[in-house]
Amino acid sequence: MSDYNFAYLDEQTKRMIRRAILKGLAVPGYQVPFASREMPMPYGWGTGGVQVSAATLTPDDTLKVIDQGADDTTNAVSIRKFFEKTAGVSTTEVTEKASVIQTRHRIPEAALSEDQILVYQVPIPEPLRFLEPRETETRKMHALQEYGLMHVKLYEDISQHGAIATAYAYPVKVEGRYVMDPSPIPKFDNPKMEMAAIQLFGAGREQRIYALPPYTKVVSLDFEDYPFEASKADHPCDLCGAEDSYLDEVILDDAGSRMFVCSDTDYCRSRRDAGHIGRMGELAA
Amino acid sequence: MYVAVKGGERAIENAHAWLAEERRGSKEVSELSLAQIREQLSLAVNRVMAEGSLYDPDLAALAIKQSRGDLIEAIFLIRAYRTTLPRFGCSKPVETGKMACDRRISATFKDAPGGQVLGPTFDYTHRLLDFKLAADGEVPEAAVAEPRREATPHITEFLQGEDIIEREPFSDAEPGDLTREPMSFPAGRAVRLQSLARGDEGFILGMAYSTQRGYARNHAFVGELRIGCVPVEMEIPELGFAIEIGEVELTECETVNQFKGSKTVPPQFTRGYGLVFGQSERKSIAMALVDRALRWEELGEDNVGAAAQDEEFVLSHADNIQATGFLEHIKLPHYVDFQSELELVRKLRREAEELAQTLAAREAAE
Numbered sequence A: 001m002s003d004y005n006f007a008y009l010d011e012q013t014k015r016m017i018r019r020a021i022l023k024g025l026a027v028p029g030y031q032v033p034f035a036s037r038e039m040p041m042p043y044g045w046g047t048g049g050v051q052v053s054a055a056t057l058t059p060d061d062t063l064k065v066i067d068q069g070a071d072d073t074t075n076a077v078s079i080r081k082f083f084e085k086t087a088g089v090s091t092t093e094v095t096e097k098a099s100v101i102q103t104r105h106r107i108p109e110a111a112l113s114e115d116q117i118l119v120y121q122v123p124i125p126e127p128l129r130f131l132e133p134r135e136t137e138t139r140k141m142h143a144l145q146e147y148g149l150m151h152v153k154l155y156e157d158i159s160q161h162g163a164i165a166t167a168y169a170y171p172v173k174v175e176g177r178y179v180m181d182p183s184p185i186p187k188f189d190n191p192k193m194e195m196a197a198i199q200l201f202g203a204g205r206e207q208r209i210y211a212l213p214p215y216t217k218v219v220s221l222d223f224e225d226y227p228f229e230a231s232k233a234d235h236p237c238d239l240c241g242a243e244d245s246y247l248d249e250v251i252l253d254d255a256g257s258r259m260f261v262c263s264d265t266d267y268c269r270s271r272r273d274a275g276h277i278g279r280m281g282e283l284a285a
Numbered sequence B: 001m002y003v004a005v006k007g008g009e010r011a012i013e014n015a016h017a018w019l020a021e022e023r024r025g026s027k028e029v030s031e032l033s034l035a036q037i038r039e040q041l042s043l044a045v046n047r048v049m050a051e052g053s054l055y056d057p058d059l060a061a062l063a064i065k066q067s068r069g070d071l072i073e074a075i076f077l078i079r080a081y082r083t084t085l086p087r088f089g090c091s092k093p094v095e096t097g098k099m100a101c102d103r104r105i106s107a108t109f110k111d112a113p114g115g116q117v118l119g120p121t122f123d124y125t126h127r128l129l130d131f132k133l134a135a136d137g138e139v140p141e142a143a144v145a146e147p148r149r150e151a152t153p154h155i156t157e158f159l160q161g162e163d164i165i166e167r168e169p170f171s172d173a174e175p176g177d178l179t180r181e182p183m184s185f186p187a188g189r190a191v192r193l194q195s196l197a198r199g200d201e202g203f204i205l206g207m208a209y210s211t212q213r214g215y216a217r218n219h220a221f222v223g224e225l226r227i228g229c230v231p232v233e234m235e236i237p238e239l240g241f242a243i244e245i246g247e248v249e250l251t252e253c254e255t256v257n258q259f260k261g262s263k264t265v266p267p268q269f270t271r272g273y274g275l276v277f278g279q280s281e282r283k284s285i286a287m288a289l290v291d292r293a294l295r296w297e298e299l300g301e302d303n304v305g306a307a308a309q310d311e312e313f314v315l316s317h318a319d320n321i322q323a324t325g326f327l328e329h330i331k332l333p334h335y336v337d338f339q340s341e342l343e344l345v346r347k348l349r350r351e352a353e354e355l356a357q358t359l360a361a362r363e364a365a366e
Helices: A011-026 A047-056 A074-086 A135-143 A148-161 A187-193 A265-273 B008-024 B034-040 B042-052 B057-066 B071-082 B155-161 B189-198 B201-212 B281-294 B311-317 B320-331 B335-365
Strands: A062-067 A100-104 A117-121 A172-174 A178-180 A198-203 A208-212 A218-220 A247-251 A258-262 B100-105 B220-236 B241-257 B270-277
Touching: A011 A047, A011 A198, A011 A208, A047 A074, A047 A100, A047 A117, A047 A198, A047 A208, A062 A074, A062 A265, A074 A100, A074 B008, A135 B311, A187 A218, A247 B335, A258 A265, B034 B042, B034 B057, B042 B057, B042 B071, B042 B189, B042 B201, B042 B270, B057 B071, B071 B320, B155 B220, B155 B241, B189 B270, B189 B281, B189 B311, B201 B281, B201 B320, B220 B281, B241 B281, B270 B281, B281 B311
Parallel strands: A062 A100, A100 A117, A117 A198
Antiparallel strands: A172 A178, A172 A218, A198 A208, A247 A258, B100 B220, B220 B241, B241 B270
């Protein structure tokens, strides 16, 4: 596709985005405003992640795109195709082989390495947004580290429900400074955020980029007597038998019988390839 | 055995093929040409140009055809195309005072230099379905008047002569551009106007209407509404002077609003301003009302807490491409997050039931 520049965006725009990424890496957890462009897919479909990936990709990169942990969900397919067309980079479904992974709502189960970059699609980058709708106010709250409101919210959860009633997009504190929205990943994934890979977060519609350098300290907010708990469905994967992976629940018939399968399709495949079989699985051919 | 749903790629291709077929409609009906859309659906073309922020009637017509007449989808196509265009520079400010007016009306003076020119307006049509149009769209030629040679002065100039309306401060400062810089608040009037000009017509209309119904009421007179073409000039550094690079059709609305005066400012009229590509009357009037409502602070008025006074609220929600994207994205898969909510609700219910049982057992024992 020669009508467009490598990875669609023009070089000026990429430079602008890279500056925002570098600033984000320098101030982990801080939301850097950037002049987000209109992309050829709608806001809400990952325009922030796509712009960050476009500014990050080089012709030698290998790209993996997942949505809900899976490579074959429609929007993951669509974004992967977009970069195949506009950047001509090679793509993969194998987590270990990817140098750039764009994700929506999940962190892969396999540990990532120092030579990998994980790009998150972010709908609402502001962790305080649903406590205070005004950007002018929340920016001030971050500047002053005024996070009391968030703790009050978590406390109210406990007093009403007996537990912190946040299951995804569970807020974290980065290097003891900024409270950050981890994007809508299940809280099961939160502990993985202290990782070797670079993590970049792009929110297109909200015009914000933020980042975590490798091995950044990321702490899920909690209380001493109500510690954070990474939870998942209390089952093994019915296909590969994994006990340690995040599971999707699938309704099988009218009687409502269920099965649980790994949300990370590549993790599940690699386990089955290695001979692991779950309750309803078969040996890989 | 359960097999994970595969084949997203083929599903997408099939969906696209079906979509293309639906767009074309019955092949027994001849295909719509871009020229037909441009000439006969010109107000739709205008809206797409205005909210797409790109003045190109042919591309707007193409976008309308491609989007099956979904104008927000068409605006989106134009925006996505626009963002790939290089920016060579900026034009000189257009002189709307020199507009070749097709329409020019004032609600504040019975007559004024330049006259009241109705132009091609729906205003006094009776909204009766014209069944003849279903069979035959040919029309007799409309009467033609001698075009006015001299410029048509702005109505507000006459008020300004009397010093009874606020003066617009002159500025040569380069206005901000929300397509190049992230929006931040306070945005300033220039960026505000840019945002309103490309904002959703329905949203701006609703906001403006709310001010008329008393949410930050500031009664507006349409001092003037004019529609017509203006030349666009650009300074070419190599030439050292400005040359005309084209012509655009614009709708401009200036409202004259009541103002009691404050400690520092004597009683005088104030202004609201609307400027939109093409013939877009409703949008330009609405824009002027919202502009005026947003100026409460600079004019020393009270913030009565109305939505239309709230710059961050209005500007953050005016863009229909942002709004529709975020709204519609909730149809994308969210089953990972839903799963985590399921687990949480199940756990909370389990705990609540256990607690109830413990309490019941204790009561029975007592």
